[in-house]
Amino acid sequence: MTHPADRRVGTADKSLNRTVALVFGAIYALVGLAGFFVTGFDNVADEKGDSLLGFGVTVVHNLVHLAIGLVLIAASRKTETARAANLAIGATYILLAVLGPVIDDSGIDVIGLNGADNVLHALSGLVLAGTALFTDKAHRTRTV
Numbered sequence: 703m704t705h706p707a708d709r710r711v712g713t714a715d716k717s718l719n720r721t722v723a724l725v726f727g728a729i730y731a732l733v734g735l736a737g738f739f740v741t742g743f744d745n746v747a748d749e750k751g752d753s754l755l756g757f758g759v760t761v762v763h764n765l766v767h768l769a770i771g772l773v774l775i776a777a778s779r780k781t782e783t784a785r786a787a788n789l790a791i792g793a794t795y796i797l798l799a800v801l802g803p804v805i806d807d808s809g810i811d812v813i814g815l816n817g818a819d820n821v822l823h824a825l826s827g828l829v830l831a832g833t834a835l836f837t838d839k840a841h842r843t844r845t846v
Contacts, residue, residue, distance in 0.1 A: 717781040717784065717838050718837040718838055719781050719784040719785040719788055719833055719834060719838050720778045720780070720781055720784045721778075722784070722788060722830065723774045723775070723777050723778035723784035723787055723788055724774070724775060724778035724784075726771075726774050726788075726826065726829070726830060727770075727771045727772065727773070727774030727775035727776075727777075727778060728771065728775065729771070730767045730768070730770045730771035730774065731767070731771025731772055731775065732771070733754070733767050733771075734764045734765065734766070734767030734768030734769075734770075734771055735764075735768065736754060737754055737759040737763060737764035737767065738761075738764050740754045740759055741759055741760060741761050741764060743761055744761075757816065757818050757819050757822065758815055758818075758819055770791055773787055773791070774787055774788075774791065781838055785833075785834045785838060786834075788830040788831065788833050788834040789830070789834035789835065791827075792826070792827045792828070792829070792830030792831030792832070792833075792834060793827065793831050794827070795823045795824070795826045795827030795830065795831075796823075796824065796827035796828065796831060797827075798820075798823045798827070799820050799821075799823040799824035799827055802819060802820035802823060803817075803820060806820070
């Protein structure tokens with residue numbers, strides 16, 4: 703169901719959640735694709751990974767970034783889905799940033815995490831979750 707705020711002329715595309723989901727989605731999808739130029743399809747899952755501008759990448763890591771990017775892009779079509787995706791992915795990234803130093807270089811690190819990844823995941827998570835929690839309040843207010 704379309705929210706009344708989406709029906710006002712010129713406001714349907716002014717949701718910050720939609721914009722953030724689209725921008726982050728495009729960036730993560732492009733990074734996922736760029737990672738394949740570094741890893742090819744040889745380094746499927748490795749705790750060290752190859753380096754893409756200082757970030758550890760593996761084939762699995764590339765696929766995860768590509769999938770996250772596509773989910774965010776698809777979710778960006780509606781404010782409610784963009785908000786839900788931003789919150790879910792943001793919270794997951796925050797958790798990964800917290801656990802990253804523990805996972806890094808261990809046997810369960812199949813995506814080649816490193817310190818740069820942990821910082822990027824923390825920042826991405828804070829922006830995504832923060833956008834979901836603190837913006838677009840008009841879209842969350844429902845009249846009965």
